[in-house]
Amino acid sequence: MPVLQKISALQHESDFIIKAQAVAQAELGYPLPLPILERAWVTQLDMRTLFAWCVFETYEQTSAAFYEQDPLGARPGSPATEAFDAFLLSCGFHLLDVTPCADGRLAHAIAFALRLPYSSVRRRPHAGALFDVENTVNRWVKTEHRRYREGLPNPAHADTRYLKVVLYHFSSRDPAHEGCAAHGSDDAAAAACGLQRLNDFQEAVENSFCCGASVDLLLLGIDTDTDALRVHVPGLDGTTRLDRWLDAEAVYQATRDLSVQEAWQRLEAIVQDAAASTPDPGMVKLIARLLANNFSQIDYVRQYHQDCHYADAGHAERFIGVGIGFKEIHLRNLTYFAYMDTVEEGASDLDVGVKIFRGLNVSRGLPVPVVVRFDYHGTVPGARERAIRRAQRVQAAIEERYRELHSQGLLHALLTVRDQDRHVPAEAVGSTISFATEGGH
């Protein structure tokens, strides 16, 4: 925004284009699209389109850099990923499927707050962390089928479980206003609804399939001001208590002065004691690891932000992510990410995101930038074309649902697809921003 403000101030100067490009190149690292600059003199610089274009350009460069440079060192097959996958299996889990809230203040939850290799985790964010039960049963079937057919990640007869995690959130600084919008900033409601959804999923699996089919569940919360975890440690009998949890901050204080070995022992004992009933040893081991990982993040927030919490308690997302994918998004408040197949099913999630951006952007005359993404399997002929058609269909549905915003240039979309069978960046395949070519009739 400061760069675009500077460029806006130049728009009526005679050598505007040259000056604007110099500023953009120096401060953003890329030139701006000529058609927008060239038309500025007629009326004024089309800042809404230019703003959206810059968000999309920055997103594309960031996405490309992520896949090219692997800044988190957690690409599929990386040592960190393989080590965690092995650890997870040793705890008795063959898949870690996490649904955080779509809220941008949880966009970094997997890679930073939990310090997990992103390739080891299936992430499906939804507003209020309210995932779709039937879709998740389908995901479970696919996971189990792969174990039967390919023995991956381990054979179906091995006694391990699919672990479904819900990560709700709250704000310790301003609990009544900066909690989860989908639950009216009521953290008890956020936790209760999350647990209800987890239980619905478990019952759906147990009642739909024979032979003792089931899944394990874990309810987590996170303080979006400090990134400190809240863990509702479940018992081996499947019970989870809503009124009892471990606060990572307190556990950190209780263990920080111990030696490494003593700290691990104490940590596991604390987790054990906090369980709703006698816990599963593998679950205790996993939770202890998640807590220890979280201590590093608590330290990080303390070190880089004043008063032990983030300066931005509220929303500060840069764009809305819609669709399936976005493995490259791991920065706090970068993206409100709503996982969905169709706008029809994901409408309430998307509405929350658009409402957030009405406050963040539209109130200042700036557009809502939406990046649509559909990952596809490049090994399957025709899959890329189908992913593109899906993205176009979602774009049309978004334009229809937010007709007024779109017609005023206050909503822009970039369509992207990505081959998830290869470690390559997303590919832009369309946009609401188009530059008409000259001439013709």
Add this chain to the structure above:
Amino acid sequence: MPVLQKISALQHESDFIIKAQAVAQAELGYPLPLPILERAWVTQLDMRTLFAWCVFETYEQTSAAFYEQDPLGARPGSPATEAFDAFLLSCGFHLLDVTPCADGRLAHAIAFALRLPYSSVRRRPHAGALFDVENTVNRWVKTEHRRYREGLPNPAHADTRYLKVVLYHFSSRDPAHEGCAAHGSDDAAAAACGLQRLNDFQEAVENSFCCGASVDLLLLGIDTDTDALRVHVPGLDGTTRLDRWLDAEAVYQATRDLSVQEAWQRLEAIVQDAAASTPDPGMVKLIARLLANNFSQIDYVRQYHQDCHYADAGHAERFIGVGIGFKEIHLRNLTYFAYMDTVEEGASDLDVGVKIFRGLNVSRGLPVPVVVRFDYHGTVPGARERAIRRAQRVQAAIEERYRELHSQGLLHALLTVRDQDRHVPAEAVGSTISFATEGGH
């Protein structure tokens, strides 16, 4: 319509309600809703709502009768179903998944034209028979997972295949106008697009899963004037020829004067010879059965309709079916049935249906009746409520997509759900037709 015309003529008589109910009870077998009749004197009888209400009432009664009386003798577990399931397995197939065109002239294809027990066939109609590849891969995964987990219908190690069938259609009487609307009445295009979709599905399975995963394919066509099948017999190597097929009518003539045993032998020999390359013996056996079944239907059409073909060459559907289910629909031209999860994905299928009903109904001032259906698993807690929410979401999307029709009372919807774990009728859970209660503020 004749009954409602008769009632319309009575609407300004003094004892209208009594007379109307007498006519309805005598001719339709049920009374009409009082709130509509009672309001008639103020302006005029609201025939659009009354018409839709009667369609929905008839549908509900027909659906209930189907599940209660099993007129086709083909409910799950019935002797006919078990016998065909065993025959299908003996041919080397563990699932028969058929996508006919959504066109109402194929609504009877499974139970009548092919004479198959409906419980033995998975039916997913789409406009132009163009099924969704990714959804069908999911269905394949679920089928294979069940074989691994439950050994049903047979264990995963048994050498049988998932058979995906596309059933396109054409009109022998008026090929240029009464063929498939989705393919511009071009039967070569309908066949080619169907084969392309089949091949896409096969490639998707082969490239997404290891260990020789594949599926078998079968391309069928049907003449909507005579119900005679067209079979593109595939070779064992997977090839299907678009320019070569068996015409059931011709095969019938070539075998009708033979003894039963000779006819079967001749039939199998004809199928064998028609294959694109050396065929699979199981596929030959199945196709011979389908052809023999079809002979009965050709006879039926000959016997009950003049000149060996149906009097109604074109569309004459009574309602549009949308969603997942409709196991009770097996009458020609009763329903344009578009299988879909969301209107967003199924929009083009639904548009074709609405276009057909603009011609059939709207052009005469009558509404488009849409029955929304979502089957659910009653053994799964919460599944019924989720199915209802899905139906409501689809209703809202339909009202939005066809806003003008809906606002003029020219589009009505009935929402239904059904517990597919039990042999029970569909349950109505909502409607665009509501009768306000008296009083209140």
